[in-house]
Amino acid sequence: MAVSARDLVKVYGKGDAVVRALDGVTVSFAAGQFTAIMGPSGSGKSTLMHCLAGLDTFDSGSVRIGQTDIAQLSDRELTTLRRDRVGFVFQAFNLLPTLSAEQNILLGLELAGRKPEGSWFDTIVASLGLRKRLRHKPSELSGGQQQRVACARALVTKPDVIFADEPTGNLDSRSGAEVLDFLRMSVRELGQTVIMVTHDPVAASYADHVVLLADGRLAGEVARPTTDSVLAALKTLGA
């Protein structure tokens, strides 16, 4: 398993205002698979992803990335794990505005004192169609190009897992399809593992597997999803 959670509980607030954002979630994400996390608004999707990625703490239960139980790590070890073994793609791209596309892609590796392996950088840049854009700043790139730079940045470290939070939320459907095609290709052809939160049944149909949440609990799964099968599953949750 690339990532797994066991009896995961995350509570926000106190007293009357208490919200069990995750109410005992046990789920695992196979290596070399593209999984989408879906569910109604407020069902706990973002909370689950943040806990799985070591971006947020949880109240009880456990999370493993590979063999590593992340609750056992110090803050410093967790920072290193996120930097070296996890890739992130966010809805808002989150590129550094003063750096070129190439510098943005390589920043994480440089911070770790590493260089990309062999032809890996070239492979990623070529498959994302970014070769002619490497010297451009984010403000000189379209939204779709910026998100492709963010995908390259996530992939260049060859992480154990890439977490994508609504990666197509700010893109038109054509740019969104390019990003989803790339994420799927990175899984099928480059052997990566991708976990994506999305509201969009079309985006979810690119995944190998869909995990459904409702009220902070696992509420179903859809294997080999299509847009229609995802819509039907969401309907049963009242989404």
Ligand SMILES: Nc1ncnc2c1ncn2[C@@H]1O[C@H](COP(=O)(O)OP(=O)(O)OP(=O)(O)O)[C@@H](O)[C@H]1O
């Ligand atoms: N910082 C916080 N403080 C208090 N409650 C929170 C906080 N973050 C999330 N929640 C609550 O936890 C629950 C789960 O939120 P979460 O953002 O994980 O849901 P989601 O499925 O990602 O929703 P959406 O699809 O709307 O983004 C919600 O009831 C939300 O109001």
